[in-house]
Amino acid sequence: MTPVSINTGRLRSPFYPRLAELDSLNTWHNWAGYSSAEALYCEDMEYFAIRNSTGVFDITPMTKYRITGPDALDYLNRLVTRDMRKIKPGRVAYAIWCDDQGQVIDDGTIFHLREGEYRLCSQERHLAWLTTAAIGFDVTVKEETAEIAALAVQGPTSYSVLKNMGIDGLDSLKPFGLIHHQIFGTELMVSRTGFTGDLGYELWIDPDKAIDLWDALFAAGKLHGIQAIGTHALDLARKEAGYLAPFEDFLPAETTVRTGRTRSPLEIGMEWLVDFNKDNFNGRRALLKEKAEGSTWRLVKLDIEGNKTADHSYIYADDKKNSDEIGFITSAAWSPVCKQNIALGTVRTPHGKPGDNVWVEVYYQREMHWNRVMAKATVVDKPFWFPARRGMTPPAPF
Template sequence: MIDIVSSSENKGRLSPSRSPETMQRLKTTPFHERASALMQGAEWRRWGGYQVASCYEMIPDREYYAVRASAAMFDVSALAKYTIKGNQARPYLQKLLTRNIEKLVPGKVFYSPWCDSRGKVIDDGTVACFSEEHFQMTAAEQGEAWLRKVAQGFDVEIENISDNFGVLAIQGPTSRALLQELVGERISDLGFSEAAHFEVDGLPVWISRTGYTGDLGYEVWVASDRGLELWDKLVAVGAGYALTPAGIWALDVARIEAGLIMLDVDYLSALRAETIGQTSSP
C-alpha cells in the first residue's frame, strides 16, 4: 500500500489519519539523506513500512515529464525483496506464481501475480533467475507469511532481504546512454526483462531492464550501506542527461499511462479483501 503521509513541517497539512509519530515509526531508505535534502515541500508517502518521497518539487510536473523526455530517478527501495534458494526452488515458484517458471532462465526476469487456491490475486511482482537453485522476488508489499505457507513440503530457503538493498529506478529515453557511461557498453546488450551484475567505479550493482513506467528503463540494486555512493555517482553523470529525481506521484502517473496495475488501487489482496468489506479480489 502507498498512501500520503505529510510531515508536521508542511504547514500543518497533516492527513487526518496521520501524525508526526506515524512518520517517526516509518523506516527510511538507503537514499533518504539525499532525497530529504531535495524536498521543496514535505509530502512523503508511506509504502511498505517505509517513508518515500511523493514529490520533490512543489509542482511535480517536471518530474513526470523527465520520464518521457529524458530520465527520471525513482527510489523504489520499499519493494519487498526475497531470495528463494534450494534444489526445489523452481518447483516451488511454479506452484506459487501464475507464470510458467520452467521458461525462466538465468539472466531473465518475469513479471507474475500470485494467487490463493481459488485463483484470487494476493500480490504481484517480479522474479529473477540467477541459477537453477537461486531466484529473487520482489513484491509491492511484505508477504513473507504467504510465501512460507506455500513453501510447506518444499526443500527451499526463503530469506527476506528487503532491508539489504536499495533500488533506484532510472526510467526514460536517456536512461541507457546514462548507464552506459557509468557501467560500459555491455548495458546496451541487456534486453527487456533481462538482468546482470555490473560495477560503477568499483561499486557492485545488479541492474535489470525493468520498470513501472512503460518507457525504456532500468532498476539498479546496491547494498544498502553503499546507497549514497550510487546516488551521487548517478547524479554526477546524470547531469549530462537531464536526470531528474522524481517521487512516487510521477511514477503513479506513468504507470497508469502504461496500463500497469497497483495493489490496493486497481485490486485488493485476497488476504484482506473480505476483512475490509469487499467480497473478493480479481
C-alpha cells in the same frame, strides 16, 4: 539488559540524505514503513523527466525476498501462475500468485539472479504465505527488503546515463533481462525493468554503497537531464503504461474482508500469465473452472472522450436514463504524453470486450461547482503508452 528499542516512526531509505537535499515540498507518505516522497519539487516536471529524459525513483521499500535451494524453481512454479521454467538465469518475470480459490494474492517481479537463485519483489509483505506455499519443497525464503537498496532509473536517456556511468553489457540487455556489474567493491545488479512503460532500468545494490551509487548516477546523468521523482509522477506514468496498482485496480486477497471483492488473474487481464499447460500451481483448479464457466469481472483500459478525468466514476453500458451500471473506474488520468483521457476500470462480463463502447459518468468540479457529464469511452487492449524505444535493443542514445 538494555531495553530493546525499535524505530516506531517511519524508516528512511539509504538514499534519504540525497532525496532530502533535493526535496523542497515536504510531502512524504508511508510505503511499507518507509518515508517515500510524493513529489520533490514539482510533480508535473518530475513526470516529464520520465518521458523526456531520466527520472530516478527510490524503490528501496519494495518488499524483497531471496528464494534459494534445490527446489527453488519447482517452488516458484507451484507458487505463481506462469511457467517459470521459461525464465532462464539473467531474466525477469512479471508474475501473479493466487490463493487456493484462484484469487490474486499479489503481483510482483521475479528475478532469476543466477542458476537456481531468485529474488521476488512485491508491493505487499508475504512471508507468511511464501512460507506456507513452501511446504514440501527444499527451498529457503528469506526476506531481504532492508538488505538491498534500489533505484528505478526510467526514461529515454536512461541508457545513456548508465552507459556514461561505465556499466557494460547494456547494449545486449533486453527488456526483462538483468546483468551484474562490479562497482564500488561490490556487485550492482542492473535489470531492464520498471513501472513506467518506457525505456528504463532498475539498479540494486548493497545499502552501504547507496550514496556512492546515487552520486555516480547523478554525475553520469548531469548532461542527460536526470531528475529525482516522487510517487505522483510514477503513478501517472504507470497508468499510461496500463500497469495495475494493488489496492486501486485490485485488492490483494489476504487483505479483503468482503466476499466477491477479490479478483482472479483472468478478471484483471492477466490470462496471459496463467499457464494451464504446466503442472499443479496454486489456484489452478479454481482457475480452470473459472475459464470453463466464465469470469464475473473484466478489467478494462478505457479511452474516454473529452478531457474530464474520470476518477471514481461508474461505468454504464449505454447513456440511456436509468441504465444499470456495469462497473467502475479504479484509476484515471489525463495522459500528458498521449493527450488522452485514460482510465483503468472493472466491468461485469460480458461487457468490456476490446472495441466495445461504454459510458462513464464523470463528475468534475469547476470553481467549487460540480458538473456531470456522460462520456463515451472505448475499450482498448493495448497500453496507452508503448514507445518503440521501450523494446529497442540496443537502445539508442535518445
